[in-house]
Amino acid sequence: MSRSDGQAWEAASGYRKGEAARARILEAALSAFGANGFKGATTRQIAEEAGVNLPALKYYFGGKEGLYLACAEEIVERYRRQMLGPILEAQAGLEADGSPAQARASLKIVIAALADQMMESREAEAWTGFVLREMAEPGPAFDILYGQVWAPGLDLIAYLIGVARGEGVSRKAARIEALLLVSSLSAFSTARPMSLKYLAWPDAGGERFARVMRIVDERIDGVTGRS
């Protein structure tokens, strides 16, 4: 029978064979949706890349939209897995020492981890594109990604900016600063092809990534008020 639920599984002990196929489909879908969007990606293309036949998509995810939503949930998990460490590190530092200087240091940790996802990671390229596209044109996955990724991430950054600045900034102004700061990183994710061409860079990894981050850190010093 069909099991288009696609949820509440994991621990069920039986029929493990299909998990591999399901994972391959999800991986292919993440890549295809991230690169071409919901409408641009085709189910046949995803099925072929995953090495399955077409009805398998309906079988595992109920259809194209179900697959899209499953991608969003997968992205949330990967985002958490990747950002959990840096976020905990930033929070721990701030709990030990609530000074503006420590808040600035924590902010740099969080931003560096975020930038690493958006710029360096080849595997994160697919889901970064997925997320940013969904924020630009809200689709079925907007609420999931906004609520689970953007809102908490921006809240943390805005909070750190507020602490680093002391009392000199309103809550809303800190939020605007957070938006501007994060979206400045999109130069090397959303607009990467253009940025690389403009800088005559073959890629944005290694020393080049470090160079950008040095400048971003200077911007953070500026946002958080330091000469």
Add this chain to the structure above:
Amino acid sequence: MSRSDGQAWEAASGYRKGEAARARILEAALSAFGANGFKGATTRQIAEEAGVNLPALKYYFGGKEGLYLACAEEIVERYRRQMLGPILEAQAGLEADGSPAQARASLKIVIAALADQMMESREAEAWTGFVLREMAEPGPAFDILYGQVWAPGLDLIAYLIGVARGEGVSRKAARIEALLLVSSLSAFSTARPMSLKYLAWPDAGGERFARVMRIVDERIDGVTGRS
């Protein structure tokens, strides 16, 4: 006869009726491509919104891709028409007084004009989306838009940053700063739906636009080195 050339016209004295239809198609295409991308937009949807029948698109533009390229050329013209004033103003100020302070003032003028296009202008919303999408996923119009819009715009901004900073910044570092600065504005164009939701704003016009610009100006002060 078909006249799919779509070029070298303007001054020809005869058969003016079709110009209106051509303009309506271009307007509809700009809106549709900007909102949904090349693949997402359909020729039927464009034809219907323009109030013409389907073959009119081939008649005037040779096909879907020809229409897409015509949109890019139209965007270049609109961009120049909108930015020419502020750019001339910025250059005039710098020629009269080549000081870092004047460069910073000129930079603020250019960025404000750019931000106005990306945030405020409802009519510019369509072509802003078109441009940013093409930079993210290079398509047939990438070279036109990069060469005619992005490269000269970023060059000017990077140059102004260099002058404002004095000798303390390399040419390449100024280019990176320019990329980060411009892409920070994309929070309110590309990612507008998300940003508005995060700030609980119904729109980004009027006083809200001014508030963002005050913060952006502070960022410019930071980039160009001032406490």
Add this chain to the structure above:
DNA sequence: GCAAAAAGATATCAGCCGATACGTTTTTGA
């Protein structure tokens, strides 16, 4: 080992897409 459930494959559907062959009406210059 054997019924049952899961997993996978084949074939096909209706719908929309971009394109265009072809006919008709309108506008133009002389």
Add this chain to the structure above:
DNA sequence: TCAAAAACGTATCGGCTGATATCTTTTTGC
């Protein structure tokens, strides 16, 4: 006024898309 060019309309084509009805094979629990 009249032929030519331009502008517009109808009808339809082949191709691709997402979906699904139906059947076969594999894996599982007992």
